[in-house]
Amino acid sequence: MQFELTDDLIKQVENFIEVNDNKGLQKLLKDFHYADIAEILDELNLEEAMYVIKLLDSETTSDILMELDEDNREKVLKNLSSKEIAEEIEELDTDDAADIISELSEERQQEVISHIEDEEHKAEIKELLAYDEDSAGGLMAKELVKVYETWTVAGCLRRIRAQAKEVTRVHSIYVVNKQNKLIGRLSLKDLIVAKSEQKIADIYITSVDSVNVHDGAEDVARVMAKYDLEAIPVVDDNQILLGRITIDDIVDVMKEEAEKDYQLAAGITSDVEADDSIFEHTKARLPWLLIGMLGGIGAASIIEKFTGSMGDFIVLLSFVPLIQATAGNVGVQSSAIVVQGLANDSIDGSIIKRLFKELLLGLVNGLAIAIIAIIISHFLFDTPYNVSITIGIALIAVIVMAALIGTFVPIFLDKRGIDPAVATGPFITTSNDVFGILIYFLIAKLILGF
Amino acid sequence: MQFELTDDLIKQVENFIEVNDNKGLQKLLKDFHYADIAEILDELNLEEAMYVIKLLDSETTSDILMELDEDNREKVLKNLSSKEIAEEIEELDTDDAADIISELSEERQQEVISHIEDEEHKAEIKELLAYDEDSAGGLMAKELVKVYETWTVAGCLRRIRAQAKEVTRVHSIYVVNKQNKLIGRLSLKDLIVAKSEQKIADIYITSVDSVNVHDGAEDVARVMAKYDLEAIPVVDDNQILLGRITIDDIVDVMKEEAEKDYQLAAGITSDVEADDSIFEHTKARLPWLLIGMLGGIGAASIIEKFTGSMGDFIVLLSFVPLIQATAGNVGVQSSAIVVQGLANDSIDGSIIKRLFKELLLGLVNGLAIAIIAIIISHFLFDTPYNVSITIGIALIAVIVMAALIGTFVPIFLDKRGIDPAVATGPFITTSNDVFGILIYFLIAKLILGF
Incomplete structure (x- = not known):
């Protein structure tokens, strides 16, 4: 019952293409849903995909076009004449038609539109093209x-x-x-x-x-x-x-939105998929790694500043990763909660109230973590008492700070009209790394007096 | 046109309740959609919410029940008799009815079912209750x-x-x-x-x-x-x-799934919302913080081991945050891509192929980061040449390792039938922290020979 994309099936399609067996290919594909055929085409090379598209009737291929991977659709459209695209467009509902056309270059858009024969369809598509892609107008169809x-x-x-x-x-x-x-x-x-x-x-x-x-x-x-x-x-x-x-269009919007937020939280910009090229991946990932690196360099300069006067307390350096990991984790947790709350419209009350709650939460979590850390560092590492206490106090301070930053930044961005999801992941981790380490050494200096 | 949940509106409802003005309250709520009334009830205290529920007819309240926050619904159900719940159930489609009943205790379920008068409805609900909640049977309705x-x-x-x-x-x-x-x-x-x-x-x-x-x-x-x-x-x-x-039920499944993955990536277990209690939040967040802490302690013991023999190369410690941040970021990026690919069924090819791709990607990103880090550390920090080079090489090694771990672990979990999303966030960050720092010092020891 369920369609499965197997290597065998793809091989079969490729064989039909190789020997130009159009009848066989048509018979094979006849009973497949267009979304399934699109999945097959996504696995073929461009030449083979074009072969299949030219073979099938435009009623089917127009639907297939809509379901192709965006990258592949772009390539296929480049290989079709404006007139051929217009023929596909005639078969599509106005919303899908406008989506396809909007992916073309300005010049090509005009050409394709001029080839559409149905005047009403043409006028409606033109109307839809005027709306912002991410608005109700950009999503709607004229058919009703x-x-x-x-x-x-x-x-x-x-x-x-x-x-x-x-x-x-x-x-x-x-x-x-x-x-x-x-x-x-x-x-x-x-x-x-x-x-x-x-x-x-x-x-x-x-x-x-x-x-x-x-x-x-x-x-x-x-x-x-x-x-x-x-x-x-x-x-x-x-x-x-x-x-x-x-x-169905809204399901797609929700999926894209969820994926975008997830990727932002993971420090990946722009929509990139597992099977994209290494270049695409580098473009999407390197920027955040660079931001993380700047944070690391910042932390390094803070540590350098303090190391000189540290003397016997050099053991403090061993606990830098603990401070950093905790700051990062707390920051991401807090910001994720806020980002999700904003997305669901379930955040009410003032910023002050929310920050106060995070403050309390930070104190509770901080106390728990601090006590365990003090015990472990004192008994397992033979850290002197005062140093262990210092680490514990610093942990509480860092957790509270990380929770506050993680909460404040997304709310602030949201008020400014910026997507708060950019404030999760590496952005929060990096700033919390730097602040966390700074607070750690400041507290240590204060308590231990080096 | 659009409903907006304002403080004024809630105050208005509360006032009607306080003076027992049932007519006024009914008139106010008459034109609201049940989903809107549910939003209002979520803002009231239990006593007030019960007042409204007892006031409205069961056709409306049954729909409202479905839309309430889970926590609130639980409280409301506790305050209704088995007979009253059965009356609500009679109004609901079988899928919603089964959902509500499944939230009750075993004993209460029997009581409520025995009070359902429509025999066909009762039999259908019983049938649905037998299916797993996360299966098609658990989602379907008998009405068709x-x-x-x-x-x-x-x-x-x-x-x-x-x-x-x-x-x-x-x-x-x-x-x-x-x-x-x-x-x-x-x-x-x-x-x-x-x-x-x-x-x-x-x-x-x-x-x-x-x-x-x-x-x-x-x-x-x-x-x-x-x-x-x-x-x-x-x-x-x-x-x-x-x-x-x-x-509409599938939209809910998708939303929940997306939120769960997002929260897991952010190191939050169990479904927790911005407005839940501090206890709920601590329960959801502390476990991951503890895992992160264990990683931090592990890293501390590694650093301690190496510090003794480090001598002049103590400056290496300043760059621990850089190593750690990079390892964490790369790991989260890689695992997020895999988790998303698995969710979309868009990961094909063997594990080996995928790991090889991540290896290449890690080398590209690593080289870029390493070169910048070498330049900055050498010129800004006056780090000796050999130390800068050491840091650069360690960065490349750490990035490659983090990418491989981030890719392998979710694929491995998926093959074992475990939700790969648990392998994002703190899980990956923590393991990469420890491994990253270990690799850093091993490479430094090898090159610098301390």
Whole structure:
């Protein structure tokens, strides 16, 4: 039942291509879902992929295009003429069509659009291209089923039969007034259950969620997830119905968002996947490593400053990794909680209140860690009593500081309109490394008096 | 249009409760979505929340219950009698009903079930409770619209009108044969567009995705996201139709999964939110901090071992934070890429191939970092030439090692059936800290000969 991408299958496809057995290839691929064919094409080289694309009809290939890895799609599009792309575009819903076109160069966009024959489709795609990619407008499709409040159920069903042919999946039927303002909704089920002579005005549901065309993609995702919606209508500032967004697009937004946050937390910029090239990986990872290195250099200069006067207390240096690891871990924990809270809109109360809570939490965790560290360092390492106590006190201070920085920075960035997720991972670890080590030596100097 | 949870609104609700103004409260809440009311209740104290729940009808409160924070729901359920819970359960779809019941104690479950009056509902809920929570069976609902291939379109519409009343949203209509085996599907749209005297057997679509009742929740999510499905039928080993899973439940699975991975990467065990108590937070964070501390102690003992013989090369100690930070960052990056690749099923090829790629990547990144570090340490810190070179070489070795450990451990865990996400964050950082520092001093000893 389930599709599995095996080496055998890929070999089979490659063999058909090699001997130009079009019939065999078509027969093999006929029963596969386009998303499965896309997975196969992602494993082929460009020449082979183009062979398959030229072979299949544009109804299938347009869907396949949408499912290809972005890198591969770019290559395939480069190998298609503007006219060929326009043919694929004709088969796609307006939202997918606009997505594909927006990946082309400015010049190519114009060419492709000029080749689209369906004037209505063309106008709608042009409209969609004007919206920001990460807004409701950038996500919505123009395809939807819309009825006027003045229609009867029977008339409605008749007209829906016509409209619905263009719409892949009918979720809700949107009810508008004469000015095309969204005033309510109906489900197909409601329509089927209703009597045919009833007026839409009498049966439609007036409470209808909608989003503004300029709302951000993440906000749309939040609304749809919260209210368990499968589609949501998009309106302009005057409540005029412009389009609709379906849950499958939102699932993609959520996945991308989650992956981006995860990668940021792990110190990886830009979207990079396991199978990307070493160059892509270096580009994504090296910047954060450099930031970490700067922190390391900063820490080195702090240590150098203190080592000279340290004398007998040189054993303090052995505990630098402990201080650093603790500062880093606490910072990442605190910032992750805040970043997630901000994403879920579940952080309320003032910054002060939140910082106070982290302060308390830091004291509790710090005390626990400090006591254990004092015992271990004193008994296992024969560290003098005063040095052990110093390490313990420094640990508490460092944990509290790391928790506060980890909490404050993402909240601060969020207030400034910067994605707080950049403040997790190496960013927090690095700053906490440096501050942590500085605090450690300052406290040691104060207590031990070197 | 959009609901906003304001302090004013909460105050308003609290005031109505205080003066027992039930009419006013009902009027205020009447137009709110149940998910919004749940958000309000999450902000009230238990007594107030119970007041609202007792006030509203069970059709609304059952939906509200599903949307409450888990902690709050637990408290509310404790304050309801078994009979009251059973009344809420009667209003819920079978999947939600089973979810609520499974949160109760064994003994309470029996009591609540015995109070359910609708025998069919009771039997279905009992069936669902038998499945693993994280399986397709644990996610599915028994409510679905099913037609036999022998029916006509007209007869079908008539019967669907009856069935559909129980089903909140009709996604697909599932077509079964006499043995109740799933053989195809139909959309409501297809049915409306078809002629009323046609047989279902002539118009249904034979290609229908389905999942096995024992498939894991994450696999179901992957299939639904890949094929852009809004609902998927669930079958047993004999292809008998058992239930269906809708995308809103999958959205929740995806969100939870993403949050769990994110928290694991940040060193937070168990699901904890910004607003949970300090005790909950300590429970979730302290374990990882302790692991980090053990690493720090390990590193301390390594440093102690080497310091005695180090003599003039004591400056090496200043660069311990640099080594440690780099090892940690590289390890987290590598493991995050692997964990994400495994989650997306996009890691192919052998472990050896992947390790080789990370080796190369480590060499590239290592060389870049090493050269910069050598220059900085030599010119800024007046470190002797041989010491600077030592640091550079150690950095390359440490980066390669960290990349290999970061790649190997999650793959290894995955093969063993353990969630690879536990291998990110503090786990990787800690082991890399210790190994990194060990390698650093071993290389230094070898080159500088102390």
